[in-house]
Amino acid sequence: MIDPRVYEMFRDIGRDMFVHNLISSHGGNISVRYGDRIIIKRRGAMLGNLKPHDLIETGLDKNDSGVALASTELIVHRAIYKATPALAVVHAHPRRAIALSLVRDEIVPIDNEGSYLLKKIPVVSVEFASGSPQMANTVAEALKSYKCVMLRGHGSFATGQTLDEAFQWTDAFEEVCEIIFYAKQLGEEMIEYRKMSDAYTKW
Amino acid sequence: MNGWMGKILVIDLTAGTIVTQPLDMDMARLFIGGRGLGARLLWDLVPPGVEPLSPENVLIFATGPLTATGFQTSNRFSVSTLSPLTGTVLDANSGGWWGMRLKKAGWDALIVKGRAPQPVYIEITPAGVEIKAATHLWGMTASETCAALGQDNNKRNVVCIGPAGENGVRFAAIMNDVARSAARGGPGAVMGSKNLKAIVIEGSEKVDFEDKERFRFVQYEATKMLKANPITSQALPEFGTAVMMNIVNAVGALPTRNFQQSHFEHAEAISGETLTEKYLVENRSCWACPIGCTRVTKTSHKEGEGPEYETTWAFGAACGIDDLEAIAEANYLCNDLGLDTISCGATIACAMELSERGALKSDLRFGRADLLLQTVEDIAYRRGLGNELAEGSARLARHYEMPELSMSVKGMEMPAYDPRGMQGQGLLYATSNRGGCHMRGNMLGLEVLGLPKLIDRLQVQGKASYVILHQNSSAVIDSLVACKFANIAVADEYFARALTALTGVEYPTGEMIRAGERIWNLERLYNNRAGFTRADDTLPPRLLNEPATGGSAGQVSHLAPMLEEYYRARGWDPNGVPTPRKLEELSLADLVVSA
Numbered sequence: 001m002i003d004p005r006v007y008e009m010f011r012d013i014g015r016d017m018f019v020h021n022l023i024s025s026h027g028g029n030i031s032v033r034y035g036d037r038i039i040i041k042r043r044g045a046m047l048g049n050l051k052p053h054d055l056i057e058t059g060l061d062k063n064d065s066g067v068a069l070a071s072t073e074l075i076v077h078r079a080i081y082k083a084t085p086a087l088a089v090v091h092a093h094p095r096r097a098i099a100l101s102l103v104r105d106e107i108v109p110i111d112n113e114g115s116y117l118l119k120k121i122p123v124v125s126v127e128f129a130s131g132s133p134q135m136a137n138t139v140a141e142a143l144k145s146y147k148c149v150m151l152r153g154h155g156s157f158a159t160g161q162t163l164d165e166a167f168q169w170t171d172a173f174e175e176v177c178e179i180i181f182y183a184k185q186l187g188e189e190m191i192e193y194r195k196m197s198d199a200y201t202k203w
Numbered sequence: 204m205n206g207w208m209g210k211i212l213v214i215d216l217t218a219g220t221i222v223t224q225p226l227d228m229d230m231a232r233l234f235i236g237g238r239g240l241g242a243r244l245l246w247d248l249v250p251p252g253v254e255p256l257s258p259e260n261v262l263i264f265a266t267g268p269l270t271a272t273g274f275q276t277s278n279r280f281s282v283s284t285l286s287p288l289t290g291t292v293l294d295a296n297s298g299g300w301w302g303m304r305l306k307k308a309g310w311d312a313l314i315v316k317g318r319a320p321q322p323v324y325i326e327i328t329p330a331g332v333e334i335k336a337a338t339h340l341w342g343m344t345a346s347e348t349c350a351a352l353g354q355d356n357n358k359r360n361v362v363c364i365g366p367a368g369e370n371g372v373r374f375a376a377i378m379n380d381v382a383r384s385a386a387r388g389g390p391g392a393v394m395g396s397k398n399l400k401a402i403v404i405e406g407s408e409k410v411d412f413e414d415k416e417r418f419r420f421v422q423y424e425a426t427k428m429l430k431a432n433p434i435t436s437q438a439l440p441e442f443g444t445a446v447m448m449n450i451v452n453a454v455g456a457l458p459t460r461n462f463q464q465s466h467f468e469h470a471e472a473i474s475g476e477t478l479t480e481k482y483l484v485e486n487r488s489c490w491a492c493p494i495g496c497t498r499v500t501k502t503s504h505k506e507g508e509g510p511e512y513e514t515t516w517a518f519g520a521a522c523g524i525d526d527l528e529a530i531a532e533a534n535y536l537c538n539d540l541g542l543d544t545i546s547c548g549a550t551i552a553c554a555m556e557l558s559e560r561g562a563l564k565s566d567l568r569f570g571r572a573d574l575l576l577q578t579v580e581d582i583a584y585r586r587g588l589g590n591e592l593a594e595g596s597a598r599l600a601r602h603y604e605m606p607e608l609s610m611s612v613k614g615m616e617m618p619a620y621d622p623r624g625m626q627g628q629g630l631l632y633a634t635s636n637r638g639g640c641h642m643r644g645n646m647l648g649l650e651v652l653g654l655p656k657l658i659d660r661l662q663v664q665g666k667a668s669y670v671i672l673h674q675n676s677s678a679v680i681d682s683l684v685a686c687k688f689a690n691i692a693v694a695d696e697y698f699a700r701a702l703t704a705l706t707g708v709e710y711p712t713g714e715m716i717r718a719g720e721r722i723w724n725l726e727r728l729y730n731n732r733a734g735f736t737r738a739d740d741t742l743p744p745r746l747l748n749e750p751a752t753g754g755s756a757g758q759v760s761h762l763a764p765m766l767e768e769y770y771r772a773r774g775w776d777p778n779g780v781p782t783p784r785k786l787e788e789l790s791l792a793d794l795v796v797s798a
Binding site: 002003005006032033034035036083084085087116119144145147160161162164165168195196199202203 | 416417420423424427428431649655656657658659662663664665667668669671672675676695696700711712713714716717768769771772
């Protein structure tokens with residue numbers, strides 16, 4: 001039995017992801033970990049329009065009938081929870097971030113808010129970039145050291161204590177990428193305003 | 204050796220011996236330092252059956268790798284022992300300068316064993332380590348002792364006990380740098396039982412860094428966090444920790460009159476705002492701390508440090524007292540006599556209810572501010588009724604056959620957050636390894652302040668996972684050793700990166716938190732070994748049955764389902780014992796086998 005307060009949290013974050021253009025109609029997925037249980041979005045459900053029956057509960061380790069209904073990325077969420085102390089995961093398809101991931105191995109914010117919150121977002125790459133064990137392990141490994149990582153050509157994964165927090169990193173990340181796009185379009189030399197800015201690549 | 208100093212000082216007061224032993228680096232990597240290292244050493248040194256106030260108990264003063272590095276709040280030390288208040292594993296933790304000085308004297312830890320035949324103090328200087336006679340210091344207050352031993356924050360720091368520790372008060376504090384305290388659980392009584400009055404330290408050694416440039420960058424980024432966070436940059440400096448009074452009261456989670464209510468109608472009168480407006484002289488900082496939550500205050504009679512939130516609550520709302528001047532002076536007295544203000548105030552609150560119900564014959568009544576100072580003094584010197592209160596509320600209430608009136612967990616008095624208005628906080632108290640304590644993780648951030656984000660404080664499902672994460676995280680912060688207030692603004696990942704840059708040992712955030720989980724499970728094993736069971740993971744019946752008031756009106760703690768969820772999420776069996784699989788996962792299995 002899923003607490004109605006948990007549903008409301010999923011519904012609100014899912015809707016905001018859609019409104020913020022972080023996903024298309026049926027893209028992305030979100031989950032929370034409660035001990036040895038995971039609550040995750042139903043496969044094929046629309047994050048922007050979640051109903052109570054779109055929340056699926058299943059085991060962190062152990063399969064049950066929930067796996068037949070859960071998001072196809074369940075394997076990634078499980079791997080992340082096992083590798084990190086995260087209690088929430090947000091997976092999105094932020095468009096500018098996807099574009100940047102095709103040309104960079106890491107994305108270093110140039111704006112103040114992005115530097116302050118994220119420092120650096122590594123880009124990881126796998127051959128089968130949807131729901132594969134290789135992808136799950138690669139993403140989970142990167143999230144041991146970073147709260148938000150980018151899977152090249154696919155999307156972002158962010159962790160937090162709450163869905164709210166993981167969503168914040170995701171939305172902040174897309175903003176970082178948008179600002180990089182704008183700055184690039186200006187075509188002028190950037191004026192560095194941050195002390196020790198070279199060190200962000202070592203974060 | 205980077206981060207750690209590589210050696211431990213062992214002093215046996217019975218034999219009068221002083222020995223240096225190397226720090227076991229495998230142990231250090233697994234348990235880090237401070238509380239974790241203390242718990243691991245205690246596991247070997249103090250087996251079950253030891254009487255806490257006997258010479259067989261030990262005191263372990265421990266620093267951590269971050270100590271004395273200049274990282275924000277890297278001034279602290281922990282002291283681990285078997286608690287005379289609870290019988291559980293204990294570590295208490297204090298800021299100031301002394302912890303930094305112990306590390307700069309070249310020590311990761313100092314273990315004190317045995318009992319001196321006469322009062323002594325220990326002096327550690329670059330010239331050597333000596334055990335010296337302290338008969339002339341015995342009976343002195345903390346401030347008198349520090350003055351007599353030449354306390355000077357710039358070079359010579361003193362840790363000591365006051366009369367309460369000498370007299371074996373079960374919640375006696377160890378005081379350092381005059382008015383800082385490692386107080387909860389009664390480590391001062393253990394120090395007194397060893398006839399050890401004080402430890403004086405001088406030292407100016409440097410800590411080595413693996414990658415100092417990277418460390419300083421992490422520190423720089425942490426500075427941004429502290430400056431930007433309104434709690435660490437504005438609320439705590441301006442109002443001290445008592446800024447929480449009105450906030451917690453507003454949600455109906457301020458325990459009042461021995462937890463009979465959860466809303467105090469006079470909270471404003473004892474709030475941080477009132478303290479600042481009427482009594483604040485200045486705020487001070489511990490070494491390497493940019494926050495400065497310490498209050499120097501002045502009443503019409505005295506000047507001193509404090510009170511902070513928990514103290515203001517303990518002598519205030521818990522006792523139904525709205526006289527902030529009396530509360531501040533009770534705090535000054537506790538500092539000087541060497542008492543834990545939380546247990547002291549909460550035990551007085553328990554005595555007030557016992558008296559109002561006719562079980563105890565005394566003049567103590569809720570609201571009687573005029574009796575506060577005398578009662579505190581009587582406790583420290585074990586005079587009259589004070590001698591009974593000096594045993595703590597659990598023993599007191601049991602003696603008068605009303606054990607349910609002790610608002611404690613495992614014998615330790617709970618602090619200033621009512622579990623009926625913060626469901627996670629109740630689970631946190633019930634499962635805390637040292638008893639009713641808010642410093643083993645605190646749900647205030649998540650359930651009230653919105654740090655890092657606000658969750659529903661009355662939600663039950665999922666609370667166990669949040670509690671576990673914060674318990675594990677707090678075990679790490681206490682082992683680094685850093686201040687929980689820095690951790691309000693500076694997330695765990697910053698500490699993990701600082702630790703990695705400092706030591707050269709890779710600690711991804713998750714691995715660092717895993718070390719916290721290891722420490723938590725070791726402490727749990729220690730308590731299991733001492734006979735604690737699932738039955739001890741509970742709350743006073745009042746919180747389970749009597750509805751809260753104010754902003755949480757009608758609520759009770761829903762502990763049972765949270766506890767079920769907690770054991771499963773911890774990987775423990777239904778009796779609350781860590782499973783072999785969990786111990787294997789945490790590299791603790793060998794420890795249990797060897798025991």
